[in-house]
Amino acid sequence: MTDTISLVWFRRDLRLHDNEALVEACAADRVVPVYCFDPGDYGTRPFGGDDSFDFEKTGAHRARFRLESVADLRSSLRDRDSDLLVRVGRPESVIPDVAAAVDAASVTMHTWPTAEEMQVEAAVKREHRDADIDPRRFWGHTLTHLDDLPMAYDDVPDTYTTFRNAVERDATVREPLHIPEIPAFPADAPDPGSIPSIADLDETLTTPRFDDRGVLRFDGGETAALDRVESYIWEGDHLREYKETRNRMLGADYSSKFSPWLNEGCLSPRYVQSEVERYEDVRVSNDSTYWLTFELRWRDFFQFQFAKHGTEFFRRGGIRDRTDIDWRTDDAQFERWAAGETGIPFVDANMRELNATGYMSNRGRQNAASFLANNLRLDWRRGAAYFETQLVDYDPASNYGNWAYIAGVGNDSRDRYFNIVKQARQYDANADYVKHWLPELDGLPAEYAHEPWTMTADEQADYGVQLGRDYPEPMVDLEASYETLR
Template structure:
């Protein structure tokens, strides 16, 4: 009887647990795990389509996280007697070469719904067909499998509440798959290759990381550890992801109060912060859900445990919406095909927003945290997005693309779906904008978040820290904050900008 050799192509599924592509490949006699650093995912690339612009695809924070995640995956595979073949190159070129070298019969892989990812898959499938290797595709990054949805994708509701109720009532969640035993590598396996350095993938990003080994400085320029700053720094990899689940749910018992704390702004544990590991595939959402259900059985079942599942379903919603609408999701007019909004292009204004120099403290604090850490709370990122898309009316896709560069937890469907929603071109028929000062007062009442990231405002009382433009000249002198010198004057009259939206 002839033996079977399989490749498993790791993509945004950098884990051994609950990995159907890996389980499928491990049914073969020999398995070769492969990971490709696709050059199209790094450096400056065109956004594509009408009114295109250039975007840096992967910034420092996510690139570091990805390199750590690939290294962790390789370590886990080696611990089990296997290895990870790593290459820099287009998968449609790399995978047929490796498959031919080892005499592979099939390549198992996960699939994603965005046009960019689908185009790569199609190119890989064609290239494998040309060398007589079978591509085998699986879906493994959502809580609910698309085959278990109570409707076809083309009938998927475009509003979350309708989707959620249907799924809660009429769909099941599959049990996570166990980590399989890994068959031996074939004798003809190629050299595994080195995991690249930052400079191998993006020289500019590498240059930005030159101060990496310097002590981390707090916003007040005092030496501080990450924990003292309460900056949520993330270590990539399945190992670190599972440790985060353990520490958040079980050791810290934070899930008990998740619904009450999830709109927090400063600290490590106001929310789960599972998203970087979920979106790079180091954690399976079904595994997270299984831990939530175990917690409910062992400790407590309440609104907070339900709400974490609620948020996992939000993530599902945007994945399935992208599968339904495809490229429309990423167009300026959105899935609602809105042509009535006069989107502007203003590089100077965009650069001030990106740098956290708008003169609107809640927005600036959000952008400075994003730039420094690759992460920002959902509440703060929504307000920053609303300011760009609604108050400034700058092309929302440029803001979403900037988040794509900076976010350590970037996922194309969730990122662009949320931006389109806020910009009024996505999954909501209402015009969606935030009263930024009201939001700041509600969620940052003592201005802890604002003054943490804007230390120049630290001596102001909260009401002025959120609206420093209301300081008189005498008060500016008393507090030592001169607008236009110590902190920017607002780049827009907020009240007047809201009038245009009503």
């Protein structure tokens, strides 16, 4: 009898632990793991629709993280006498070609509920039909499995609390799967290929240097992901106070920083949940330990919202198809926001952190997004697309879902806007965060660091910070802009 060969197509599931596509593939006699860099994920793209704009699909921070993650996966597979075939090309030609070259009897992969991912899957499936291979798809990136939802996915409640209550009451989280015994890599498999450079993916990108003002060195890959879980939950013992610290903005440990690894699939949320439960058993079970699960359920919520509403999330009027908001287009204003030159320090500090590191705290994201969407009333999708470029932890559902929420076109029937200065005073009382990213404001007392425009000319001279020279004048009168929203 001839050996059966299975191909496992790694996508945003760059891990060995809790990986059902891998476990299923490993039932074959031989397994060929493949990763494909899709040129469609890089370079400049039009957003499409009315008032289309161009944006960069994947910026340097995430490209770097992904390349490292693929390298880490390959090295873990090689440690197990397997390998990772790496290719650059459209998956609908690469995957069937590799399957044909190794004479694979089956192809396994994970699936996501977002449009581009599903289009790619559909194209791969079409190509396989002729070869008589039915690719098998698995759902593996949420806490609650799609099949375990207590309702049909198109009946998922549009309100987070209703969703959370239902899954807390009527769904369980599956145990993470163990790493399987990985069968040998076929001796006659094609050359594994080399991992491309960042410039091979997009010639405009260069590997960013680690900025030591950043919260954490986000090294890509499952190895670093598991190390982070170990250091945050166990060594640092930070989980016991997560709920109290999670709204801070400086340092590695005010929040878990799991997001880049979760979104590139280096870390399974079910594994995180199993570690939370183990911690609750052996250390402490309190509001903070519950709250990490609570936040992971927000992540689930947006995944299932995308399964339900699909591309409606990318419309200007969002899933509510609102037509009553007059979204503006103003390139110069947008560029100031993106560069962190708005003259509103709390917004600028956050945008500069994003640009320098690819990361921004949740508090920062809420305020930076609200400023663009509500105070400036610029097309919220352009802000979301800018985050898509820059974020090291970008995920379509989490990003566009949160943006739509804040812009008033998503899962919240109230118009939400953040009072930026009030938030700055509450979450950055001593202006340490603002000064960390805007050293030009270092000499100012906290109240002026948050509202430099309230300084008189004499005070500006005394403190050596002249508006318009050392730091921008505010691009909008915040108070007047709130009036238009009330």
